[in-house]
Amino acid sequence: MNLLQQIKNRRLALKIKQNEMPMRIGISRQQYQRLEAKGNPRLDTLTLVAQGLNSEIMLIPKEKMSVVLAALKNSDGNIPTEHQKPNQSLQKITVSEDPWKGLLEDEDEHGN
Incomplete structure (x- = not known):
């Protein structure tokens, strides 16, 4: 499972709607939709998304x-x-x- 699918699955598990995420992390709606669909997020954006999903980024x-x-x-x-x-x-x-x-x-x- 790729990272973008993991982000979406985590959001759904937390029962957070896609249109709620931009408000939680401080980015535009379009930017978040693009990220979940096909994005190649910058590390700082990915960090914001992880925080918004009550998660951490780890290198394993x-x-x-x-x-x-x-x-x-x-x-x-x-x-x-x-x-x-x-x-x-x-x-x-x-x-x-x-x-x-x-x-x-x-x-x-x-x-x-």
Whole structure:
């Protein structure tokens, strides 16, 4: 799913009408409509849109994408660890402990 579709889906999930977004973020109606339809937004515009959708922009390394997506989809608040030895049982970290711990750092040679 491309970024523009994600923006639209987030807006719809929040039950925000397209014509309400320009007022929330301070751009013209035409500019916002163009952005959702086929836009190539500037970074500052994209930042405004993210704020208007109660969201954040993140740069996620490809090798960590599956872990981040799993964390976002997991409805019970537990996040499976990314690297597990074959004989380990599935370990989970509760979101209240630290939902992003280790997601963006590289492991050392010992798996730490």
